Amino acid sequence: MAWKFLLLCLVPLASAAVKFQETYSWNAMDWNYPDQASRQQAIQSGALIPENALPVGIERWRNKLFVSVPRWRPGIPATLNYIPLDAPYNPSPKLTPYPSWQGNELGNCESGLNTVYRIKADKCDRLWVLDTGTYGYDPNVTNLCPYALNVYDLKTDQRIRRYVFRPEDIVSTTFIANIAIDMGSSCDDTYAYFSDELGYGLIAYSWEQNKSWRFSHSYFMPDPLVGDFNIAGLxxxxxxxxxxxxxxxPIGLDGFRTLYFSPLSSHTEFAVSTKILRDETKVTGSYKDFKVVGSRGPDGHTTSKVMDDGSFGVQLFNLIDQNAIGCWNSALSYKPQNIAIVDKDDVGMVFPVDIKIDDDRNVWMMSDRMPVFLEAELDYSDINFRIYTAPLDTLLQGTVCEPEPYRPAVIPPQQPLVPQAPQVPQVSQRLAPLRYPALAAVTASPLRPKLYSPTSVQSRPTFSSFSQNVIPKNNGYVSIDFPAQPSVSYFTNGPRSSKNLWW
Structure with a gap:
């Protein structure tokens, strides 16, 4: 496709990122109106105020790159949008509403979208979108509609389901911004999980049952010792x-996945098996099923993470304190020595807000200078929003997260045959375990991703502890310093604030 050739030819612009390539950038966001007259009318009426738009979520599906823009301020014509990747290249493309202008109507609870944050496409070509139903941000938030899950058929661009969360799933402080999709043996065997940041809960939803339930746990709460942030001079x-x-x-030997999670105000990683989350009866009595995985160490705040769904089991996550993207290979214990920075840029990657891995194993990342937008003032003569991309293998190369290279077994020279009496093997010999048990488990399901063979690539998957749904043991950590890439730091000249941000 044309966009693939384009990405290979792109060179870094003003960014100091080493591995990520800057694909798109904007001083301010704008929308693709049918004509100039309708755009001018939207500006005059206040329906379009480009300086009030802050992109916060991305997702790639085939020839579409989705971008979400919450309605925190007036003048946001559409909260769910996309960029056509097969269109002629524009370094600052305008956003096209998805599924349509009408499908983004503010205040239309039945067929519109009010505010959308993170979005996720699955292998059944469905786009999962949570509408928070809100307008504005703290302390001036208006709840126009209830929290509702909207699922679209990406092949037809039609909404195929709308599910309103039950009153029992929501508390007075609920704020949901993230979503994870858990696909099992079929498209119907799919669950979605939603993190309630300010309500300290985790909501599970079953596609087949069309029902949701809520988990509570102390691991969902912030760490009071690490609530201070310093980003972009603020x-x-x-x-x-x-x-x-x-x-x-990825799916483990027992047929379930592991959900990794962390509070924003925390440096600690936690986990729970989806065997627990899929069972509504486990809402109570499952406290000990949630595990501590380890700590990222100082300056380890993160808001977005993604895990390779292939055989490598590598997690990428944003490090908002460090203007960087980090990685962890789940074959290793979770501690700073086993966590690496795959790329860093103190100018272009100020607040790397979202990160995703597409089906081609390309990584997409967006930065948006969110703290400056909320607490100071952006300079709209400068580039404020960027979308980067890079192959996953390129990002991991040379880091502790890189999977171990595959080394073929050495076959000894064939010995001359000597007639021997037949021997009956012992039971323990006849039941020798598979060399790669996780490989057999993965290949058993047609929905699981294609494995890489030694004939097609030069590395072999390293099967980690999560393949058996055994959470890595927390071995503690030792503080280490992460080296910074040379670049000119971005500092705002706006006022500093200690106000607690709502987003």
């Missing part, structure tokens, strides 16, 4: 921010 406190970033491992 000092502020996000001390109340609970469970935020969530992602799923």
């Amino acid at each position: 000092n502020f406190q996000w001390g109340a921010e609970g469970i935020f970033g969530i992602t799923l491992s």
